Amino acid sequence: MENIPNPIIIQDFITESGAIFSSLPLSFTLSGLPLHTAPIVLVNHALTGNAQVTGENGWWNDLIGEDKTIDTNKYTVLTFNVPGNGADSFVIENYQDFTARDIARIFIKGLKALNIEQVFAIIGGSVGGGIAWEILALEPNITEHLIPIATDWKSTDWMIANCYLQEQILNNSSRPVEDARIHAMLCYRSPESFKEKFKRTLHSDLSIFNIESWLAHHGNKLQKRYQLSSYKLMNQLLKTIDITRNSEDFETLLSKSNAAIHIVAINSDLFFTPQENLETYNELKKFKENVSYSEIDSVHGHDAFLIEYKQLDHLLADIFKAETIAK
Missing domain, CATH: 1.10.1740.110 (Rna Polymerase Sigma Factor; Chain: A)
Structure with a gap:
């Protein structure tokens, strides 16, 4: 079952813009098997989401849970709240202090605080997927699988x-x-x-x-x-996703990682368009073998990643179900 441990306190955090936080609470939930007993799946929430991914109020409980695609009988599911997302009492007033990369850095510190060297998969939709890209760019060996859904490695114009x-x-x-x-x-x-x-x-x-x-x-x-x-x-x-900002170029960053990258787009997404995702896929294919691209077919636009569970199950089954058979 899902449990909500005490928050991790991140000490002396300096954002990329130079704002200093002497202590930042990083709250999180754990569900599925106990930590360090099974492959770990890190789930990053979207704009109005939070760390409650499973259970009665879980925003992704059609995808994550007992006998679901990401089976809590077989995996440990970890989700952090973005500090300041409103799920706990911590508030960030000067929102312009933060970028998506700052949140990725905070999540990486959270993983280290939990003694997690590597996870099996990082999955996220929308801004959560953008933060997932940022995590991989910062820590190329942190995951075996990156699954960015309805998102991209940069915010377009x-x-x-x-x-x-x-x-x-x-x-x-x-x-x-x-x-x-x-x-x-x-x-x-x-x-x-x-x-x-x-x-x-x-x-x-x-x-x-x-x-x-x-x-x-x-x-x-x-x-x-x-x-x-x-x-x-x-x-x-959402506005500041860009793994290359003040950093190396796309190919240099991503060629450092052996992680399999599974891009999932939505054919009617007006926000993170499938054309943009295909461009990313084609760029990756030039220098990386283990990359895949798939599309959710839906009239529902960007929100289809929260609606089309059967299609998502089908697209992700090879990653999560083959792994559990192999174990």
Whole structure:
């Protein structure tokens, strides 16, 4: 079962921008087999996610759990909360102090504090997958498998533009969390997804379109459970994914790693587009053998990594189920 140990305290952490934190709490959850008794899977959460990946409120419990794709009878599943993500009482006010790489550095310190030299797999969707890329670039031998889903090793101009608009809404709106969420939902889904779901229908009680009612509902729902400071921070991380910034070039960084890289894109993703993921795959193939590319086929856009469990199970079965047979 999932358990929530005491947070790790990261001492004297200096961000890349030079901000100093004398102590940073890094909270985490463990589920599945006890630590150091089985292969470890590190799961990185997405923007509004947290370390609760399994169990009743687990945001990925269709993928992770007993007899699921990532089987908690066979693996130890470790998930860190991004410090400041709102899952605990720790708040980061100056969100611009942090980049995705800073979070990767903090997670690596967390692994070392738990005496973990290497994990079996690092998996993450969206910004969590971007942080996974950053971890591998910093520590090439830390994992056997990297599984970035609906993400990439860098934020594109399109992504940066969307995050900039999010930031403007978060800093200037009178209803920042609701309004930013409404905009974000347009990028998380796709025109086809909305067409299939709503068909231009009207809400009989409210005399507005059902799509409007649905967007308002998502805005209100997030506002009730999510802090403004957390949203600003996570948006900043999404904007700053780039393993090559102030570092070596893509090929130099990734050729240091023997990890198998399994890129999973979504054919309707408007945020991290499949074209961009294919470019990454083709770049990797020039100098690396153990790379694969697959696509989730869905109308639902970026959020399909949280929706299309059967497809994800099929795409990931070779990694997680073959390993358990081999053991």
